[in-house]
Amino acid sequence: xxxxxxxxxFLFILITLNSIHCDEHDHxxxxxxxxxxxxxxxxxxxxxxETYNYFSLPFCRGIKKEISHYHETLGENxxxxxxxxxxxxxxxxxxxxxxxxxxxxxxxxxxxxxxxxIKNHYWYQMFIDDLPIWGIxxxxxxxxxxxxxxxxxxxxxxxxxxRIIDVNLTSEAKVRLQPNxxxxxxxxxxxxxxxxxxxxxxxxxxxxxxxQHKIHWFSIFNSFMMVLFxxxxxxxxxxxxxxxxxxxxxxxxxxxxxxxxxxxxYGWKQVHGDVFxxxxxxxxxxxxxxxxxxxxxxxxxxxxxxxxxxxxTERGLLFSTAIFLYAAASVVNGYAGGSLYARMKGQLWIKxxxxxxxxxxxxxxxxxxxxxxxxxxYGSSRSIPxxxxxxxxxxxxxxxxPLTAIGTxxxxxxxxxPNDPCRTNAVPRPIPEKKWFMEPNVIIxxxxxxxxxxxxxxxxxxxxxxxxxKIYYVYGFMLLVFLILAVxxxxxxxxxxxxMLNAEDYRWQWTSFLSGASSAFYVYLYAIYYFFFKTxxxxxxxxxxxxxxxxxxxxxxxxxxxxxxxIGTQAFVRKIYSIKID
Numbered sequence: 001x002x003x004x005x006x007x008x009x010f011l012f013i014l015i016t017l018n019s020i021h022c023d024e025h026d027h028x029x030x031x032x033x034x035x036x037x038x039x040x041x042x043x044x045x046x047x048x049x050e051t052y053n054y055f056s057l058p059f060c061r062g063i064k065k066e067i068s069h070y071h072e073t074l075g076e077n078x079x080x081x082x083x084x085x086x087x088x089x090x091x092x093x094x095x096x097x098x099x100x101x102x103x104x105x106x107x108x109x110x111x112x113x114x115x116x117x118i119k120n121h122y123w124y125q126m127f128i129d130d131l132p133i134w135g136i137x138x139x140x141x142x143x144x145x146x147x148x149x150x151x152x153x154x155x156x157x158x159x160x161x162x163r164i165i166d167v168n169l170t171s172e173a174k175v176r177l178q179p180n181x182x183x184x185x186x187x188x189x190x191x192x193x194x195x196x197x198x199x200x201x202x203x204x205x206x207x208x209x210x211x212q213h214k215i216h217w218f219s220i221f222n223s224f225m226m227v228l229f230x231x232x233x234x235x236x237x238x239x240x241x242x243x244x245x246x247x248x249x250x251x252x253x254x255x256x257x258x259x260x261x262x263x264x265x266y267g268w269k270q271v272h273g274d275v276f277x278x279x280x281x282x283x284x285x286x287x288x289x290x291x292x293x294x295x296x297x298x299x300x301x302x303x304x305x306x307x308x309x310x311x312x313t314e315r316g317l318l319f320s321t322a323i324f325l326y327a328a329a330s331v332v333n334g335y336a337g338g339s340l341y342a343r344m345k346g347q348l349w350i351k352x353x354x355x356x357x358x359x360x361x362x363x364x365x366x367x368x369x370x371x372x373x374x375x376x377x378y379g380s381s382r383s384i385p386x387x388x389x390x391x392x393x394x395x396x397x398x399x400x401x402p403l404t405a406i407g408t409x410x411x412x413x414x415x416x417x418p419n420d421p422c423r424t425n426a427v428p429r430p431i432p433e434k435k436w437f438m439e440p441n442v443i444i445x446x447x448x449x450x451x452x453x454x455x456x457x458x459x460x461x462x463x464x465x466x467x468x469x470k471i472y473y474v475y476g477f478m479l480l481v482f483l484i485l486a487v488x489x490x491x492x493x494x495x496x497x498x499x500m501l502n503a504e505d506y507r508w509q510w511t512s513f514l515s516g517a518s519s520a521f522y523v524y525l526y527a528i529y530y531f532f533f534k535t536x537x538x539x540x541x542x543x544x545x546x547x548x549x550x551x552x553x554x555x556x557x558x559x560x561x562x563x564x565x566x567i568g569t570q571a572f573v574r575k576i577y578s579i580k581i582d
Contacts, residue, residue: 024129027198028162029092035157035164036067037090038083038127041381042137045121046535047542048467051381053082054124057117057137058110060102060185062087074391075320080382083127088187090128093159096189098152103184111179114138118147118177128157129164130315132205135171147177153187158194165194165201202313211461211474219457220477223484226454230491238498242576268501272577273425275501278344279509286344287356288513290337292563295360295556297329298322303482306475327399330357334407335414342416349412357404361396363555367548378541421578434503440511443496448518451561452526454488455481459523463530467537467546489516489561490568497569508569516565520558524550 024036039059041051055061064087072081088101104110118138126133138149152173158166175183268275279285302322305311311318337356341349368384375383436442458481465472472478493515497508527550531537537546 027129027164029164030162031093033092035090035092035128037086037088039086040081040083040125040127042117042122042124043380044539045123045136047537047539048469049080049382049545050378050539050542051080052379053084053381054126055084056379057122058104058113060104061085062089062101064089073316073320074323074388075316075318077388078384079316079319080380081316082381086126090155090157090189092162092164093191094189095191096187098186098188100184100186103182106177106179106181106183108179111177114149114177115147118149126169127315128155128167131164131167131201132315133167133169135169138174138177148174149177149183151175151183151185153185155187155189156192157189158192158196160194160196160198163198163201165196165198166204202310205471206473207470210464210470211472211477215457216461216474216477220480220484223454223481223488226450227484227487227491230450230488234491234495238494241498267504268498268576270504271429271501271506272422274429274506275508275573275577276420276422277424277428277506278346279507282341282344282346283348283352283355285509285513286337286341286346286352287359288559289340289563289566290333290335290356291360292559292566293336294326294329294333295560296563297332298325299482299560300479301325301329303475303479307479310473312471312473323395327395328403330400330403331407331410333357334404334409335411336407337411338408339411339415342412343418343420345418349408353405353408354401356408357401358396360556360559361400364552365392367552371545371548374541374544380541382545421574429504429506431505431507432503434505438499438503438505440500440505440507440514443500443511444514444518445521447492447496447515447565448520448522450492451485451489451516451519452522454484455519455523456526459526460530460534463527463534467530467535485519485561486564489519489564492516493565493569494572497573501573508573509566512565512569513562515562517558517562519561520554523557524554527554 029035039054042054042057043051066087067085072083090096106114114137118140122137124135124137126135135153136150138147140147150171150173152171154170154172156168156170157164158168173186302311302318302325305321306318311321333356334353337352338349341352346352371382372384458477461470461474461477462472464470493512496515497512500508500511527547531543531546537543
């Protein structure tokens, strides 16, 4: 009998739990279940990142009892998501006729606030079942003198079985704003069945006509042809040149020292005793290379995971995933940076570990602190809460640092033994004078043009998706562009470094890194052009936000591309110096 009662109790608990979780968390509802309308942010249309809490404007709430506060994820907090319960009652598959839910008296202060918002084209965002909804606060008359506010929200919600598929909002009942008058806000809800499957419900937000435009396809094809051309050109030039060098040096090896034509000794072979000399500032260099490995790992994993799981459909999920992957990839950073520093015979490995672990996070936190200070001054929802700062600090101290340390120890012990094919001379060889166009600074600047050209069009789509109102979803395109960028960067830096070595300048490590990284400089120049000619952004907050975070984006891109350049050039240099030198 006890077993029988226990089984019934267990069944009751399962049924109860199932009824409790029929909500937006599992996106399944039963007839009559509450459907929560969350109010998110409001802000000027032309400044997408300048957002404020919805109730920072004097809107009123519905009369329904407040439910437990929604707890945002780390990614949502950093992205400025600030959900507040609307107090508007919506029940699954229950139509609601026009219903008043609150009213306000337009005081002179409220009048000025609403008028300012309407003049600046303020829009707001809401969520139902994790589906975004956008609306406009109001509009000015044709003369631009009187402000009108929308007071009625008409929701049309599509459903398929027990799931919500789409939500459409129509703003109605435009009322002229005047001081000391009553404003009555109302809403209505209509439910309509649809055959669209749940897996396709986010497709309506994706602008296929924009992202799959012929220009986008043409840019991919053009970049791919550039890759073929560059790879063929580099292979042809270097193979022909190196074949001659190998033949000449092989002939020299058969001669006595007295017979060898010393006048014929020139070019890259002359610097074989210095080519593997550690670069200046080895700690910084090794830390940048390690960070480049880490950023590249995070980038490729984010792209692949998003292709498989459509992370862009969930609010803040892609950003949260990137944070998690960055922390987890710290072991890659430690391994790459620690092993490289050990091969350069560096002794201050703990210092290199700390620099490698905190170099990029410290720069990000510095820029974020500046933007956050301005966000707090403006009262924006983009201001990062103190608890989130503590969470990020904890991630750095208790995840990133230990994993970097583990990677460093592994790197030093597994692949930290120097294995250069040439001995390094005790005294550095003087670097001869050369023509101006062979100077490292000129080569570095010139090297970034072709890699930038390979991603130029894709940058427009990425910028538009982040700074305007598009959702980037063509991650297959991004994967192709990522691979094209890597190949082009490697080819260009190999050629640049070969020219330097032929000019008897053995400082190829920093040159290869900066040559690859220089494409980020051109991306930032394009970002400046985009700001002034492709957007209508204004105000100090949006300007600082734009240029601050674009600088961080270009920094990450530069470190990653610089690492691509160094990896390719290192393999090339080791290959050509693997012949019998002495």
